Amino acid sequence: MRSTVLCIRENANDPFRFCFVRRTAAVNEKVKRPRASGRVTLGDVAQAAGVSPITASRALRGEVGERGVAADLVARVRDAAARLAYVPDPAARALASSRSSHVAVLIPLLTNTLFVDFLEAVQGSLTQAGYQTLIGVTHYRPDEEEQLLRSYMAHRPAGVVVTGFDRTEASRRLIAASGVPCVHVMETSTQPGVYCVGFSQIDAGVSITAHLLAQGRRRIGFVAAQLDPRVMQRLEGYRRCLRAANLYDGRLELLDSGQSSMALGGRLLADLLAAHADVDAIFFCNDDLAQGGLMAALRMGVAVPSRVAMAGFNDLTGSDQMLPPLTTIRTPRVEIGVQAAQMLLRLMRKEAVPVSSVDVGYELIVRGST
Numbered sequence: 001m002r003s004t005v006l007c008i009r010e011n012a013n014d015p016f017r018f019c020f021v022r023r024t025a026a027v028n029e030k031v032k033r034p035r036a037s038g039r040v041t042l043g044d045v046a047q048a049a050g051v052s053p054i055t056a057s058r059a060l061r062g063e064v065g066e067r068g069v070a071a072d073l074v075a076r077v078r079d080a081a082a083r084l085a086y087v088p089d090p091a092a093r094a095l096a097s098s099r100s101s102h103v104a105v106l107i108p109l110l111t112n113t114l115f116v117d118f119l120e121a122v123q124g125s126l127t128q129a130g131y132q133t134l135i136g137v138t139h140y141r142p143d144e145e146e147q148l149l150r151s152y153m154a155h156r157p158a159g160v161v162v163t164g165f166d167r168t169e170a171s172r173r174l175i176a177a178s179g180v181p182c183v184h185v186m187e188t189s190t191q192p193g194v195y196c197v198g199f200s201q202i203d204a205g206v207s208i209t210a211h212l213l214a215q216g217r218r219r220i221g222f223v224a225a226q227l228d229p230r231v232m233q234r235l236e237g238y239r240r241c242l243r244a245a246n247l248y249d250g251r252l253e254l255l256d257s258g259q260s261s262m263a264l265g266g267r268l269l270a271d272l273l274a275a276h277a278d279v280d281a282i283f284f285c286n287d288d289l290a291q292g293g294l295m296a297a298l299r300m301g302v303a304v305p306s307r308v309a310m311a312g313f314n315d316l317t318g319s320d321q322m323l324p325p326l327t328t329i330r331t332p333r334v335e336i337g338v339q340a341a342q343m344l345l346r347l348m349r350k351e352a353v354p355v356s357s358v359d360v361g362y363e364l365i366v367r368g369s370t
Helices: 002-010 015-028 042-049 053-060 071-084 090-097 113-128 142-153 169-178 201-214 229-244 262-275 287-300 333-348
Strands: 102-107 132-137 159-163 182-186 196-198 220-224 253-255 281-284 309-311 328-330 357-359 363-365
Touching (some): 042 053, 042 071, 053 071, 102 113, 102 142, 113 132, 142 159, 182 333, 196 333, 201 220, 201 281, 201 328, 201 363, 220 262, 262 281, 262 287, 287 309
Parallel strands (some): 102 132, 196 357, 220 253, 220 281
Antiparallel strands (some): 328 363
16 A cells, blocks of 8 residues: 555656546555444445545435436445445434434324324335334323434434324424424314324214214213323213213213223123113224124123114224124224325425315214114
8 A cells, every 4th residue: 555655646747647546545445444333434435435425425315417426436336335234324414414314203002003004104105205214102101202202303303293182291392393394193283383184083973972872872881991182082072962962971981091902892891781781882982992892792692783782983903894893983094194194295395285284084884783
């Protein structure tokens, strides 16, 4: 390497010779890792490819053509990156460009099919647009959501998707102060400056209760678990409908703060019928509870729907295969995911958003259980 350097100095008046020898030295020079982390950097890739860091960065971003990087240089940079197993640092990229290719998506649970379907739709739409998702699970706890937001905001995400409107005041301030575009899902709001995609949980609760009334049922119970804000909104719809019909009886509400499940649904059905033998219909706040209730009724010899009609919510997998098939509210979680992603993409691109609050509606699915 020393003889090469002397050669460069001796031919310094010849720019072509200087450039040629210098590039040869750069290509053959051993790549050094940073002393602290050992992580391969963009500078290492540039050095191995014999180009400047700026050129390497543009090549890896795919800037090819007249105003970009020559195709042969792009190939050389990408080959060097592959040989060195280079992985871009998203935090450094975000700091350098004031933007990120990541979107934080916060959902309550990954064990609920509702949110899995929604997440698949969001991720599919964002991936097609060149964004990656950072998935956070809040477990229906505002304090956990706040911790996740603090962590994700440190990475300067390009956008954020959050579930509903129930969060700590600190979380609201974090979102507002960050300047990061945010879309709320599963609920709607008319508040100015709030972007959301969802439907009215209260109206859906009214619809399922009104259906049970239309079937001639008068002693309608409400069975719920989890007790998150959307469940409580369905309960509000149930109450409004029965109060309007002068048939509301608060004793027929059975609320359990535990996690919703089929096993819990079966237990709650037995508890409700034991306490109120005159109940002739039950609105379960989630399909998994209702599915458990149907199976428990079969074991107990309780005829459905002649003795007790049963309805659920969300139209989860298997509800149409129950005995009898379950009446439920079909929620458009895939459509919510797609529309939320499209709304967020417009916000991140600083494009106009025609409607800030999108109500995608819901569908009452009537089956044999009512």
